[in-house]
Structure formats: C-alpha cells, structure tokens
Amino acid sequence: MTPAAPDLAASAATLIEAVPAMGFGHFIAQSDVVGKSLLAILIVMSVLSWALILIKGLTQLLRRQRSEQFLGFFWNARSLDEVAAEIGAHGVRDPFGHLAAHAIHARQHHAKYGAAKLEEAGSAQDFVTRTIKKVLDEETTRLENGLTTLATIGATAPFVGLFGTVWGVYHALVAIGMSGAGTLDKVAGPVGEALIMTGIGLAVAIPAVVAYNAITRSNRVLGARLDAFAFELLTFLSMGSPLAENGRTATPVAPALQPLRPAAA
Template sequence: METETLSMAQEMDFSLLALFLRASLIVKIVMVILFAASIWVWAIAFQKFATYRLSRRRAAQFDAAFWSGQPLDELFEAVAERPGSASERVFVAGMTEWQRSLRDDGALIPGVQQRVDRSMDVAITREAERLTGGLNFLATTGATAPFIGLFGTVWGIMRSFQEIAMSGNTSLAVVAPGIAEALLATGLGLLAAIPAVILYNKLSADADRLVAIYEGFADEFSTLLSRQLD
C-alpha cells in the first residue's frame, strides 16, 4: 500500500505551472495578483534607477555650468524656456521671482529674499514628488503581499482538507498536491514582498540624496542672492 502511494506521488506533476492549474479559482486569483505585483515592482524599480541616474548626471552638469563664472542672467536665458533638469527648474523658479521683484528703476521690492527662497522650496517639493512617485506601491506591496499569499495558502489548505474529508483518504498522493498548491501562494507573496521592501528602502534613500542636492544648490543660490542684496 505504501509503495503504491509513493508511486502515485512520484507520478504527480509538481511543476509551478501544474500547481497553478490545479489550484482553485480563489488561489489562482491570488497567485495572478501577486505575480503581477512582482512584475510591476521591478518595472518601477528599473524606471526609477534610470531616472535617478539621469537626474544625478544632469545635476552635476548644471552645477558645473552654474559655477563656471557665466553670468546668472545669461544662464537663466539659456535654460528658462525649457529647463531640462530638476536643478534647472529650481534655478529658474528662483531667478523668475528675482526678476519679478525688480522695479523699473532697478531697485528691488522689499522681501525678495524670502520670496525667492519660498519659490525654490516649492520647486524642490515638486521635484521630490516626482522622484518618489510610484514608491508607495513598493511600500504597499512589501507590507501586504505576504498576507495576500497567506490568505491563498489558508484557502488552499482548507480546500485540501475538504477533499481529504470527501475522499476519506489521507495518503500522501491526496494530501501533497493541495498543500503544495497552497504553499505556492505564500511563496509568491514573499517573492513580491522581499524585493519590494529592499527596493523601496534603496530608492527612498536615493531620492532623499537627490533632494538634498537640490536643497544644497538652493541654499548656495540663496547665499549668492543675499550677497547681491547686501
């Protein structure tokens, strides 16, 4: 009897596709959701890595142009119409407010320093929102995917127990397929959650460093304007 049961278990197909096809509808839906979430997590990650790399390069290029000795008015005219980087947009926001504060006689409207600083702060906030857009999905996936997978596992095990009760057979050939299908849901949940958490922490730190670069530039630019005012 044991030999026959072992033979039946060995003949059973335990490939991932076979486990998915044998699963109940609810477990299949759970697996599809988790697989799609995992793909979307990596898609966001690759897009963010490319965006952050480009942002760092453009920030370095603009920083070199800013400190090259070129007059700020000329630099502003060159980038004002189509600022191509976050640093340029912060610079344009500050310079635009500076020029709006100039009177016809060349004097400045009082409070220009505070207005320029606020304009650049608003621009930096917008850039931070662009940088972190999509990261909430990574955080949500990392927090919920294990529980979604656990739900699929519980549902699958419950179905297996029902089949055991109806068949009256507790042999390995009857128990193993249902348990394997159920555990696959947990595995997919972890497959989605673990990279999501790691990538979220990495990308959040990269975004914070980029925002710090923009804030540092804004402080330096504000200092230059302060010297002009003095």
C-alpha cells in the same frame, strides 16, 4: 531474472502512473476561482513593481547625470545672467536647473513688477524664499512618485500569498477528509503545493522592498544636495556676490538648511 521480477516492475510502473503529478501546474489546475484570482493579483503586482523599478532607476540615472552637468556649468559661470541665458536657450532637465531657473526669474520678476499680487507680497528676498520653498516641494513630490505603490506591494504581497496558501491548504484538507485517506503521502503533496503561493508572494515583495529602500535613500541624498544648493543660491541672490573664492561655495552646515527644507508630508 525470476518470474516475479517482471510482475514487480509492472506493479511499480502502474503505481507511479496512478500517483498524480505534483507541482505548480497541478496546483493551478486544481485551484478554484479564489486561488487563481490571488495568483493573478500577485502577477499584476510583480509586473507593476518591476515596471516602477526600471522606470525609477533609469530616471534617477538620467537625473544624476544631468544634475552634474548643470552644477558644473553653474559654478563655472561668470554671472547669474550667463546662467539665465543658458537656461533660456536649452531649458531645464534636472532639479538644480529647475530650482535656479525659478529663483532667478522670481528675483527678476519682483525687481520689475514689485509686489503686484498677494503671493508677491514682502521684500524681494521673501518672494525668492517662497519660490525656492515651492520648487523644493515640487521636486520632493516628483521624487516620491511611485514610492507609495512600491511600499504597498512590498507590504501586502506576502499576505496575499499567505492567504492563497491558507485557502489552498483548506481545500486540500477538505478533499483529503472526503476521500478518507489521511496518510502522509496524501497530505504532504496538496499542502506542499499550497505553499507555492507563499513563495510567490515573497518573490514579489522582496524586490519591491529592496528597490523602495534604495530609491528612498537616493532621494534623501538628492534632497540634501538640493537644500544645500538652495541655501547657496538664495544667499547669492540676496548678496549679489560670490560666496567663496573662485566662484565655488562650501556646503553649509545642517542648521542653516532648516528654513529651506520643505515640510514632511
């Protein structure tokens, strides 16, 4: 090795040590209060989003299992009295049981007391219909809990990250201008670091959007099944006889469900 080789290696090592380490840690260390606040907001959004995803996912799984159990019992029961006795003994833990319990109680209440109050005015069928509509509205509201937060996070997180990027690029360019060094190596590092905030915003938003779409579809399917069950239950309570052979009913067509569909918010 020539004498100049050690000097060249030493100069390269000195140059490498002089170049500041770039990356997420360096970006956070160089960020001001605004940049760190935006990062904290994105972290809170991510934690809240994943908490809602896990809670809603587990709730939907339990609701689906309990609904299948209740529907299996309901259509194999010999009478509504047997259904009412089962509900009274074990309570309700699913939307279909909640709907059936209120509808049966409404019919029994109207048969016993009649139209004692304004909300009970009309025939027994009118009172049961209003009760079913009220329960459907309650179930729809319960299913939609948390969806507004997920939608908000999915829609705003990318812009929060983009704001952090714009803020970081601005300060990086100001610092470069004050130093007087406008070479590519001086510009690319700070600007590239500022893009980290956009990546974080997208990482927060994407799971929230995917979960919102999945949960919304699941709720729409459950709402359609509740509509069908409400129609069959109302007809059964009104006629006092099974709707089809073997105690099971066919799913009604969509136009017949419209009067029982709760109004959209």
